[in-house]
Amino acid sequence: MYSYSQFDKDFIAERNKQFRAQVERRIDGSLTEAEFKPLRLMNGLYLQLHAYMLRVAIPYGTLRSAQMRQLAMIAEKFDKGYGHFTTRQNIQFNWPKLRDVPDILDALAEVEMHAIQTSGNCVRNVTSDHFAGAAADEIEDPRPTAELLRQWSTDHPEFAFLGRKFKIAVVGSETDRAVTKAHDIGLRMVRGANGEAGYEVIVGGGLGRTPMVGKIIRDFLPAEDLLPYVESILQVYNRLGRRDNKYKARIKITVHENGLDVIRDEVEKAFVLQRQAFGGYDQELYASIKEAFAPPAFIDAPLDAFYAAQNADASFRSFVDTNLAEHKNPDYAIVTISTKAHGQTPGDATADQMRVMADLAETYGHDELRISHEQNVILPHVHKSHLPEIFARLREAGLATANIGLISDIIACPGMDYCALATARSIPVAQQIATRFEKLKLEHDIGALKIKISGCINACGHHHVGHIGILGLDRAGVENYQITLGGDHTETAAIGERAGPGFAYDEIVPAIERLIHGYLDLRDSPEETFIETYRRLGAAPFKAVLYPAEQIAAE
C-alpha cells in the first residue's frame, strides 16, 4: 500500500494548520458563515440536519489496520461511537463539534488520512474495485492508477473550482465492481493488440436527477498517456461545461448537449498539447507508486481446518458460500464483511466492530482492509485456513451475516435521518426490508438481488442502477417512494425504468414484498436471478404485481 511521502505529510500538516486557524476565525467572528462555508467544505465538513458531518476520504477504499483503529478512536472520542461507510468508499462521522474538527483532522493525519476534496466542485475521492489486487479475474491492480490520479488531482489549481463536482473510478477487471459507467470519468484497464497496458476511457456517466450511462470516448488509451488525457478532459469540461445552472453543470450534460464526437475532438486537440507538457515525470511517479502496491507475501499452509469447518458447521458453510469471492491465489479468499446485519443501518460500524476488523486484518489479512461502494468492509487477502477463526470472531462482533449480494445487502444513503438535502428517509426502509425477508426466511431462495435506496433525487444511494431502485420523495408534505426496475451497476450498466406511481412510507415494504413474490412465481428456475427474469420478461409482469388490478380499480 502507498505510504505518505514527506511532501504528503507536510502538505496535510499545513492544510490542517490552515483549517484550525480558519475555524478559530469563524468562532471569533472574523469570518462569516458565507466566507467559512467553502473553506469547511474543502475540508469535508458539512452541516446536516442535526449536527455537523465530517466526511473522511478513504482513497480507493483501501485501509490499513492502524487507520481503521484510528477511525474507531475518532468515532468513540469525538462522535457517538460509530461511523458510516458511504457509496464513495468514504466514512462519515455524523456528530462532530466544530471545535473538535481540527483535532480530528490531526488525528487522521497521524495515520495518513484526511478529508480534503470530499466535498466541493473539485475532483473527489477516486474510487476503485474493492477487490483490487486480489480478484481472480483481475487484469491489473487499479490502485496505482487511482493513487496517481489522487496525487495529480489533490489541490490541482486548475480544477479546484470546477462547474460542479467530478468523480473518477478505475477498475482493472472485466467485471465492473466500481460502477465506472456512472462516473464523470470511468477508466477500465485493458490490454492492447500486442499486450500493452492501457485504458478504456468512459466519460459522461452519472446518476442524480439526470441519470446517464457513460460513453466510451477512447477505446484504448496507452497507459503512459493517462494523466495528459484525463487533464485534457477536465480542461474541455472546465471550458464547455455550463455554469448557469447547477443542475446542468455535470460533464454528463456537457457531453449530452455538445455530443460525444465534439467532446472527443476537443479533448484530442487539448491532448496534443498536454502530452508534450507532461514530460515523463508522471511515469516515474507511477512506477514508484506501483512498487508500493506489490502483492503481499502469500503464505503456504494446509487447508484441512477450512474443509473440516465447512463439513461440520452449516452457518460457516453459508458464510463461505455467500460472503467469499475468488482470490487470484486459489488457497486464498476475499472475505466481504457485511455491515448489514438484518435490521441494522447499512454501512454503519461501531468503534468496537472497527477494531475487530482491524485486528483480523492485522492478524490474518496482510494488514489490508477495503471499503466497498456497497457499504461493506472487505478483507482482501485471507488464507482459507484462517477462515474458521475469522468467522468465529466476526460472529462474536455481530459481523458474520451471510447476506452479501442478497436482498438485505442494500445500499442506502443517510436520507432524511441525517442529510440536509434529503426529501425522505432511506435507512428505515432498508432496515424494514431486511427484517421482513429475514422473517420470511426467503433471502437465500430469492438469490442475487441489488436493492438500492436514495432519499432524494441526487441518488447517493445509486437507486437508478439497482435491480430494484427506491427513490424517496416529498409529495405534498408526505414521504413517497418511487420504484425503478431493471437497473444494472456493472459493465452492462443500465438505468432502471420507473415502475409507476409511488408508494407511501407504510406501503413501500409491502410493495417490495409483492414484487419479490411475483418474481418467485415468474422465474423459470431457482437459478434464474431477478434481473435475468426481468430481462427475459420485461417490466409488464412486474408492474402487474406491483399494481394489482383490484387496487387500481379501488383508486
Next chain:
Amino acid sequence: MAKKFTPKVLTANHLLSGDVIYWDEKGDWVGAFEDALYLDTEKLANHVLTLAEKQQDVIVGPYLADAALGPDDKPMPAHFRETFRMTGPSNYHHGKQAEA
C-alpha cells in the same frame, strides 16, 4: 401570485455544537420546538429572521420553518423534515430525543 403566508418558527443550527435551535419569545435560542416563538404574521417572521441573521457568530443557517399550533397551543412542525430535526434520527436514539 405571492404564496400565502403560513405560520412559522425561526430555526438554525448552533455554530459550535451544530445542534438544532429555535428563537423564543425573549429572543434567546432554545432547544425545543414547542418553546419557539410562534410567528403568525409575515412581518414578524421577517423581522426576527433579520435579527437572527445578525447573530451569525452564534448560529448557522437561520431560516423560517412552517409551524402549526398543537392541541396545547404550543408550536409544532408542519412538515416531517422539521419533525426529524426536532427529534433526531429514526435509526438510533440520538439527538434531541436522547436529551429529553
